Amino acid sequence: MITKRIIPCLDVKNGRVVKGTNFEGLNDVSCPIELAKYYSKNGADELVFYDITASFEERKLFTDILCKVAENVFIPLTVGGGINTVDDFDRVLKCGADKVSVNSGAIKNPMLIKEAAMKYGNQCVVISADIKRVDGQFMVFAKGGRENTGMEAISWIKKCVSLGAGEVVVNSIDTDGVKGGFDIELLKLVCEAVNVPVIASGGAGSIQHFVDLFKEIPDIDAGLAASIFHFGEVKISDLKKELKENNIRVRL
Amino acid sequence: MIAIVDYGVGNLFSLISSFKFIGADVLVTSDPNEIKKCDKIILPGVGAFEDARKKLSDTGLDKIIIEEAKRGKAIMGICLGMQMLFEKSYEYGEHMGLGLLKGSIIPMQDYIPSELKIPHIGYNPLIFKKQSPLFKYIKEGDCVYFVHSYFASDCEESVIATAEYGKELTAAVAYKNIFGCQFHPEKSGDVGLSILKAFCEMEDVK
Numbered sequence: 001m002i003t004k005r006i007i008p009c010l011d012v013k014n015g016r017v018v019k020g021t022n023f024e025g026l027n028d029v030s031c032p033i034e035l036a037k038y039y040s041k042n043g044a045d046e047l048v049f050y051d052i053t054a055s056f057e058e059r060k061l062f063t064d065i066l067c068k069v070a071e072n073v074f075i076p077l078t079v080g081g082g083i084n085t086v087d088d089f090d091r092v093l094k095c096g097a098d099k100v101s102v103n104s105g106a107i108k109n110p111m112l113i114k115e116a117a118m119k120y121g122n123q124c125v126v127i128s129a130d131i132k133r134v135d136g137q138f139m140v141f142a143k144g145g146r147e148n149t150g151m152e153a154i155s156w157i158k159k160c161v162s163l164g165a166g167e168v169v170v171n172s173i174d175t176d177g178v179k180g181g182f183d184i185e186l187l188k189l190v191c192e193a194v195n196v197p198v199i200a201s202g203g204a205g206s207i208q209h210f211v212d213l214f215k216e217i218p219d220i221d222a223g224l225a226a227s228i229f230h231f232g233e234v235k236i237s238d239l240k241k242e243l244k245e246n247n248i249r250v251r252l
Numbered sequence: 253m254i255a256i257v258d259y260g261v262g263n264l265f266s267l268i269s270s271f272k273f274i275g276a277d278v279l280v281t282s283d284p285n286e287i288k289k290c291d292k293i294i295l296p297g298v299g300a301f302e303d304a305r306k307k308l309s310d311t312g313l314d315k316i317i318i319e320e321a322k323r324g325k326a327i328m329g330i331c332l333g334m335q336m337l338f339e340k341s342y343e344y345g346e347h348m349g350l351g352l353l354k355g356s357i358i359p360m361q362d363y364i365p366s367e368l369k370i371p372h373i374g375y376n377p378l379i380f381k382k383q384s385p386l387f388k389y390i391k392e393g394d395c396v397y398f399v400h401s402y403f404a405s406d407c408e409e410s411v412i413a414t415a416e417y418g419k420e421l422t423a424a425v426a427y428k429n430i431f432g433c434q435f436h437p438e439k440s441g442d443v444g445l446s447i448l449k450a451f452c453e454m455e456d457v458k
Contacts, residue, residue: 074273
């Protein structure tokens with residue numbers, strides 16, 4: 001049976017991984033290529049690269065780095081950030097990305113999901129949604145979580161899946177950065193609503209949080225985190241060992 | 253030299269990178285003469301069966317692959333490339349494959365429990381069915397990365413490994429000089445690279 005995936009997320013700006021790291025044995029902790037190799041060697045099942053640059057020149061640098069990563073790391077790579085058109089899909093797929101994650105681009109133009117899915121297949125299109133509780137309702141936020149779109153989250157995700165999104169990344173703004181665990185309530189709702197893989201994001205602070213996630217929501221496919229991996233607070237190899245001991249299937 | 257058949261389907265970047273990484277000489281080509289000169293052939297493919305199959309016949313490369321296969325050259329299909337080695341596919345209709353392996357490609361939907369998600373995406377451990385030189389460097393239970401909604405059935409003759417997803421699905425096939433992986437060795441970490449390496453090192457299998 002399929003294994004649960006553990007996915008580190010790397011924010012890249014000006015060719016460097018933004019969040020600081022302190023790995024032993026890594027000379028250059030903010031070099032995306034070194035970090036990608038490190039994660040791949042230590043049990044990451046997949047990597048997400050988030051392009052947080054704005055200018056054209058920086059974007060070129062991002063794709064050059066993506067090519068270098070894809071030449072050296074042989075696990076699935078997902079790219080997000082600044083994906084607004086089918087040409088943007090093309091640009092990153094040519095550099096070795098396997099999946100492309102859309103967020104604001106799909107909010108602006110939901111048909112982007114359909115166009116991309118028709119051209120590259122549903123498995124290639126990942127919808128990433130930033131979600132926050134507002135007056136007891138789950139709402140979708142845009143612009144990196146700053147702007148309430150006024151859309152209810154579950155119906156938005158269902159719409160994206162019906163348009164062709166083959167995977168959903170759920171970022172809970174409420175739990176993000178708090179390190180108190182994943183947003184189980186929200187994630188359960190999403191898992192019940194769609195029949196494509198769901199990736200949990202936001203809130204992981206310890207190994208136990210991943211154990212809780214997979215125990216409480218057997219349907220969830222993957223857990224994603226950034227800083228706890230980058231800062232070395234959680235080692236993926238330790239995390240996977242612990243998951244296995246809790247009878248959660250992992251790739252070792 | 254190994255020919256990676258380029259017939260305009262899907263992205264070959266990772267596949268080429270993985271062969272380079274293990275130090276194999278590969279040639280990405282759509283030229284029949286070049287393909288004939290190479291010792292081994294890789295048939296890649298992602299997307300829809302009908303479209304890919306049509307591109308193979310439009311370019312005449314299907315005939316070249318069949319000829320080379322009959323001459324005993326080792327050929328490995330990957331993902332949709334593997335599916336095309338079979339006789340038939342029932343993906344949106346009924347389409348003829350290359351007929352190098354017995355069996356047909358059918359939708360998972362009618363076969364696995366309905367609560368399971370389709371496509372079958374993720375790492376799944378291999379269950380060995382037969383010994384194969386492809387498995388020289390790996391062991392049963394090693395995980396490989398799958399992304400697919402259709403799978404090969406009625407292929408007892410060639411199936412060498414399966415993966416469990418509600419039912420056992422065909423994961424790898426081999427019959428004489430014809431090999432195939434439903435999963436993506438180029439996305440399966442060291443296990444996948446080891447399978448490609450084993451294919452590269454294989455002696456001529458007549």
